[in-house]
Amino acid sequence: MIRSGEYIRDLFQRPVGESVTARGWVKTRRDSKGIHFVQLNDGSCFQDLQVVIEAGVIPDDTLTAITTGACIAVAGELVESPASGQAVELKASSITIYGMSDPATYPLQKKGHTMEFLREKAHLRPRSNTFGAVFRVRNALSYAIHTFFQERGFLYVHTPVITASDCEGAGAMFGVTTLDMMNLPRTEEGAIDYGQDFFGKPAYLTVSGQLEGEIFALAFSNIYTFGPTFRAENSNTPRHLAEFWMIEPEMAFCDLDDNRALAEEFLKYIIQYVLDRCAPDLEFFNKRIDNTVLQTLEHVASAPFEHITYTDAISILKDSGRNWEFPVYWGADLQSEHERYLTEEKFQRPVVVTDYPKQIKAFYMRDNDDGRTVRAMDVLAPRIGEIIGGSQREERYDVLLEKIRAQRLPEEAYWWYLELRKYGSAPHSGFGLGLERMLMYLTGMKNIRDVIPFPRTPGSAEF
RNA sequence: UCCCCGUUAGCUCAACGGCAGAGCAUUCGGCUGUUAACCGAAGGGUUGGUGGUUCGAAUCCACCACGGGGAGCCA
Numbered sequence: 060m061i062r063s064g065e066y067i068r069d070l071f072q073r074p075v076g077e078s079v080t081a082r083g084w085v086k087t088r089r090d091s092k093g094i095h096f097v098q099l100n101d102g103s104c105f106q107d108l109q110v111v112i113e114a115g116v117i118p119d120d121t122l123t124a125i126t127t128g129a130c131i132a133v134a135g136e137l138v139e140s141p142a143s144g145q146a147v148e149l150k151a152s153s154i155t156i157y158g159m160s161d162p163a164t165y166p167l168q169k170k171g172h173t174m175e176f177l178r179e180k181a182h183l184r185p186r187s188n189t190f191g192a193v194f195r196v197r198n199a200l201s202y203a204i205h206t207f208f209q210e211r212g213f214l215y216v217h218t219p220v221i222t223a224s225d226c227e228g229a230g231a232m233f234g235v236t237t238l239d240m241m242n243l244p245r246t247e248e249g250a251i252d253y254g255q256d257f258f259g260k261p262a263y264l265t266v267s268g269q270l271e272g273e274i275f276a277l278a279f280s281n282i283y284t285f286g287p288t289f290r291a292e293n294s295n296t297p298r299h300l301a302e303f304w305m306i307e308p309e310m311a312f313c314d315l316d317d318n319r320a321l322a323e324e325f326l327k328y329i330i331q332y333v334l335d336r337c338a339p340d341l342e343f344f345n346k347r348i349d350n351t352v353l354q355t356l357e358h359v360a361s362a363p364f365e366h367i368t369y370t371d372a373i374s375i376l377k378d379s380g381r382n383w384e385f386p387v388y389w390g391a392d393l394q395s396e397h398e399r400y401l402t403e404e405k406f407q408r409p410v411v412v413t414d415y416p417k418q419i420k421a422f423y424m425r426d427n428d429d430g431r432t433v434r435a436m437d438v439l440a441p442r443i444g445e446i447i448g449g450s451q452r453e454e455r456y457d458v459l460l461e462k463i464r465a466q467r468l469p470e471e472a473y474w475w476y477l478e479l480r481k482y483g484s485a486p487h488s489g490f491g492l493g494l495e496r497m498l499m500y501l502t503g504m505k506n507i508r509d510v511i512p513f514p515r516t517p518g519s520a521e522f
Numbered sequence: 523u524c525c526c527c528g529u530u531a532g533c534u535c536a537a538c539g540g541c542a543g544a545g546c547a548u549u550c551g552g553c554u555g556u557u558a559a560c561c562g563a564a565g566g567g568u569u570g571g572u573g574g575u576u577c578g579a580a581u582c583c584a585c586c587a588c589g590g591g592g593a594g595c596c597a
Contacts, residue, residue, distance in 0.1 A: 089556045096556050109557080127547095144557045168533065168547045170558050175589060176533070188558090231595095267597095292595060293523060305597065384593090395593075448597070493597030506590090507597095518588090 066103035071147060075139050081108050081149055082132045084186050085125055085160070087169040097125055099133065099149075102185070105192055105339040109140065109148040117154050127169055128160030128186070174509050181513055181522045189348070192340035193510055196333060197498055203332035204285060204306055204494075207325055213308060214279040218268030220287065223258050224472060231291040232263035233301075264289035268307050269489060270423075270476055273452060276309035276487050277479055283308040285494075293517050297506040298443065300495060302515040309489035315425075315434040315451040318488035319411050322438055322447050323364045325492075326409070330360045333501055341501075349503025355441070356501065358408065365410040369432065372397070372412050375405060392419045393437075395444060402441040409446075410439045422462045423476075424450040425486075436490070443500055449490025456480040 061082060063069075070079055083101035090096075093114040098107035110133050112122070125131060135151040166180050167187060177184040184190040205215070221235055237257040238244065244252040253261045268284040275282040288305040310321065334341065334356055345353040367375070376387045376397050385394040393401075393412070401410050414432040417424070424433035438447035453459045459480055463470055498510040508514035513522045 087558070089559055090553095091556060091559085092553055094555060096559090098557080107557095111555080140555090142555055142557075163548060164532080165548095166532070168558095170533085170546060172533065178589095288597080290596075294595060295523085296593085296595090297591080299596070303597070445597070491597065496597055 061101065067099065067101045067108045068104035068106075070108060070137065070149070071104075071106070073137055073147075075137055075147060077137050078135070079137055079149065080132055080134045081110070082157075083108070083130070085127055085129045085131060086186070086188075087127060088125055095122065095125075097131075097133075099131070100186070100191070102191055102195075105188070105195070105343055106145070109145050110135070110151050111138075111148050112151045112154075116151060121154050121156060124156045124159050125154070126160050126162040126165070128162075128165040128167065128183075130157040130160075131155060132157065174504075174506060178508055178514070179521075185512070188343060190509075192337075192343050193498070193502055193504060194512065195340050196337050196502055197494075197510065199333050199336050200329060200494070200498060200501065201285075203329040203336075204283075206332070207328045208281075208283045208308065211281065213281040213283045214275065216268075216272065216275045216279070216282045216284055217286065218265065218271040218284045220265055221258075221262055222265045223260050223262045224270075232266055233289050233291045235262040235264060266290055267305070267491065269309065269491065272307050272309040272489060273476070273479060273487065276311045276489070277483065277485060280311045281308070282310075295517060297508070298496065298499075300507055300511060300514055300516060301520075303507075303511065304494035306492045306494060307489060309487060311485045311487045313451070313488040314486055315413060315436060315488060318449055318451060318490060319366065319413065319436055322436070322449060322490050323409075323411070326438070326447070327360050329497070330356050330501065334360065344502045344504075349505075352501075352503035359440075362408055364438070365406040365408055367401075367410065367412055368414045369393075369412055369416065370414065372401060376400065379405070390416050390418065398439045398444045399441075402439045402444075407441065409441070412437050412439060420450070422466045422468060423452050423459070425453045426458055426462070434488075438490075440500055443496055446496050446500065447490050447492050449488065451486065451488040454480055454484045454486050456484065 065080075067081055067083060070081060073079060081099055081101070083099045086098040086100050086107050088095060088097045095112040097110040097112065099110050100107045132155040133149055133151050134153045135149045137147050138150045140146060140148040167183055172187070177187060177190065185194060208215070238251070238255065244255045246252045253259070256262070265288060267288060268286065272282060272284050284305070284307045286304065287302060289302055291301065292299065308321070310317070313321075341353055341356070370389065372393065373387060373389050376383070379400060381400065384396055385391070387397065402408070413434070413436045414427060415435045416431060417426065417433045420433050420435045424435050426433055434451035436449050437445050440446045453462060456477065460470070460477060463473055495507045495510050498504070499507060502510065504510050508516065
């Protein structure tokens, strides 16, 4: 295996003259008379290691096997590069071929491919420049998220992936069953008898860890979840996945203002973290994917977010003089076109909208004293829309019970959620961030299917 | 789920009712240090599927499949 200090990114830091071995996959090869250049990459950094092979050093049959996609080890000496493009290069003295790659059939060429084509080659696309950069940034982002919360004393809690509570209420759920679909057990009334199923009742893949997160926040004060989430919505857009990763912090003794401040601090922290640690990858995105991405990230990391209430937002939209496809009136939910106007034209920065009408938000959000709005917040970002959704939770038993009844939700399913308000309740708040949405924002990638290793969408679960 | 657009060589695209083409990739040859190298040549096609219109269909029509963009739902 490659040990710490032996990755290609480490070799760039070694002194000239040292004997080293590099292992990796051949990205391209260029030949001149009497000299060969091989770009080698092991995934550790964006930059390839240039291997120089002088005539006669390597046997001919080895040389022929060094083609795009092949896996090789190169032993040799680090030398100063006489040409521009890299400071050091590896002068080969011996080469081992681990795995050949027939150039007649290898699907990736050294010049550009469309994202759609590469998506069909999800087993090979991690070796490409774009996807190498995407997944290094994804890794750094994940680490930044943990670091942010851990530094602030938050407890990382693993909420369940399989849930038998049908009260999460955030969209269509995937069923989990071991029943024989060809021979379903029936009750006397003719319904499916889930009593005979694995869990003795219907079970699903989670759509959110929030409600369980609240349990832990009311014991550990500050907590966060970070795990996979599943939605069986038939959404066919570049911004939706059936399986995605979500981060959900939940804080006791926290009102909506604290919540909003934490969301802003959090976003700025993770953006700055990635700016600091993934500079070469981000430069690539800025050059090849979206030439505004660096400027946008630096701006967002430093400038304060805009904060308006929903009621303000409606006024602004009404006063804009635009003809909206969806009508703007108090009580209507904000549509994509409205969010885009606010973030991309009116304010040109992330905008936090708070205090939405209670009719368009979830039952668990805390009522404001005006009787018509709740303490909800959405963080809207230019280009991708809603990136964070959150709220202060209703902590008053009687009010929560009333809200559950008003929305005609099955009261008994929420018994434990209600008991949290009965025994030692506290004001608390939280929010959710979609990892892939954030990654789109960081990289400028246009389709969410290209920021997750193996995307799952309606009609598609390959690899 | 709805509305548009697309599907032609390994890839990206042209040809839009009358002989199926180019660039890149691949192979071969050339080039004394290349940087998504360069120069020359060659090979490579059941035009997504099924039906229909027509003397003749990659091209027009219908349905299906797959992909993309927008919308809804949302993270």
